[in-house]
Amino acid sequence: MDYLLTFLPWLLAAVQALLYLALAPLLAGWLRRIKARLQNRRGPSLWQPYRDLYKLFGKEARVATTASPLFRAAPYIVFVATWLAAATVPLIAVDLPTAMVADIIVLAGLLALARFFLALAGMDIGTAFGGMGASREMLVSALAEPAMLMAVFTLAMTAHSTNLASMIDAQLAAGLVLRPSFLFALGALVLVAIAETGRIPVDNPATHLELTMIHEAMILEYSGRHLALMEWAAQIKLVLYGALIANVFFPWGIAQSTAPTALATGALVILLKLLALAVALAISETVLAKMRFFRAPALLNLALLLALLGLLGHVILEVGS
């Protein structure tokens, strides 16, 4: 019995990590479908991203003659680092054994690791596009990363912890309280999420124009399973940010125990939250054109400013009350 009790939470943690893998293409498919609907199109099936991944895994991976071993290793590193980062974000249940490592600094570190290798791989072959994409990605992320940390620190100050599980617990314990600092932090995190996941108006994931690409330019030379891993990692990252926003700011519904009903509710609620966030993203991507590249830093500066206002708001309005 004891054995089962210690084993079950670990099993749950593993299931949750696998859920990230399984859900990621679905969310991408849902997003594409909503965008198609908003453009008066029927759009591809919800399962198309799964088919695409299946197809890519079955194809031969062509590698340029100038590629170093790093180019071959990068897809695996990027995929695993992104997946690990995702596994630290509570998805359906909050008190899992992985909560010990579910630290926001770890999350940022893992994402930075993935990005580092992505950018290196982009430059590895020596084509102009890869280098261009890598340089743009670094410009965007150098501005996005501090904004993200600032936004999360605002929450951390309330919860007195940088641990995601503790933050969610604190949020649940406080109940439905409107905190100005949280609003600012939410705004900042949404902007960062859009920039980091390469969505319109910062990057256009659907474009075929090499010269305008950021993320796609770095993976332009990949094919077969390598490309599949890169694309899957990008989809996981989107779910990761969705889950982060949904569960840290609106944690209600997440399972606080390992009871089957709580888990079922948790799963259902997070699914609905992610689908709703995707609808919001699809609407914003439909009404906005992609920004001129040099205006993206202004957007991220706004994110940083919002995050700072959140911190200030917390100090001025909420400390001591």
Next chain:
Amino acid sequence: MTDRDWLLEYRRRLGEEGVSCSAPDPDTLAPVVRLSLAAQDWRRAAEMAAALGWRWAGIWGDPGPEDCLVRACLVHDDRRVLLETRVPWSEPVLDSHARCYPAADRMERHAQDLLGITFHDHPHGHRWTRHRAWREQDHPLAPDFPVHGHGPKRTPADTNYPFVRIQGSGVYEIPVGPVHAGIIEPGHFRFQAVGEEVLRLETRLGYVHKGIEKIAVGTEPAALARLAGRVSGDSTVVHAWAACQAMERATDHGVPARALHLRALLAERERIANHLGDIGAICNDVGFAFVHMQCARLREQWQRRNHELFGHRLLMDVVAPGGLACDLPADGIDTLRADHQVLRQDVEPIFAIVDDHPSLDDRLLGTGRLSREDARMLGCTGYVAKASGLSFDLRRDQPYPPYDRLRVTVPDLQEGDVASRVRVRMEEIHASLDLLDQLLDTLPPGEVASDLPRPAPDAQGIGLIEGWRGEIMTYVRFDQTGRIARFFPRDPSWFLWPALERLIHDNIVPDFPVCNKSVNGSYSGHDL
């Protein structure tokens, strides 16, 4: 003839410079006036025209047994003069116009590669249309060069082309193409950039050289019309019309009025279809897919109607020498009228979004600006010129039937940026819909086809048609037996590609695709 005063003035000025010229048989190439001069005066005649502010509109050679008759067209408002000179094969050298007319640069190199005439004092005298499919000493338009080239061997890659390189700290080169993502034609772009800023763009074209001019030699008039319809697939109506007009002028043949009306109807339909596609594509290039999808839908419906009424989505092979290959069915008039009304209503909300969406404005306003001076110097016509303050349109300024009896409104914008090129297209769609209604209202009854009479030996003609992309000028000469001896279709794209190289200056690399799409030069029409 007061009409020719401008020409007398030009000749008087040339005379002051010591240049003597003669006007042989002025009406053989009407409405263009021929002016014959000696080869050594070739450059000075162009310098004089440049000083008068005339536009340079093309050069081509007509090879004969002993010499090559080289012609260059100059345009002064709505009047044009054709400079002619003979270059002997014993010494095939001619002065270049490219120093006073930058627009002449590539067309002279095209003539050099195909005919073997060397242009003296050319700023960049190296190859252009010739990649490596034929040898340096070979010239495809020479009579002894076989139509199929020299054997079926594989063409080696086009290496060692002397691109201009910029040196300096932080300057790097971005090669793009010739194979691109998406379904577009091949062409190579070489950027010199520092950071994201473009310092220089050089295009390298010729990848879709099809040997149009060579294939045309020896064809029948009907076959030439089909060939002209394939110079550039998106301009099939206007290229075929220009070739037919040239042949009809050469044979002095009157085309039935109904056929002319329907040709104009087809040309305006082609204009609307292409403009719709372009507006959508420009928006798509800045990540605004909504407009792209809507325009693609409207264009698709428009082209399906083409197929239904005329048997081809792009209207290929409908225009034929002497008239048209098929008539508009009797019930077609009402269908088309209803279509026009539907399109007017459908584009209204879409154009309202394109016109006034802050997020689009942010990308399109001020991007890729082409000044009026540059547009004039480079000889641009069509929407690029109309967006930069040069409102010239053959349909209004030098009208050919049936436009001589129609009201043609021509957009005139000044800013010269991507947004104005989009706005010109939107205004032209409205203007074309009005024209289409006028054409249907005044559509005469009668036949649409007539037989082209047998041409006199060496009969020649010039076709001038305003295509959706700009002015198309086509030269046709028959041989002794009534077959084609020389065919040169000059697409407006010759002047749009240099304009693109110019307007991309000081823009950033990620803005290039939208600038390119807003200019939308034809690769095929340029490579020939």
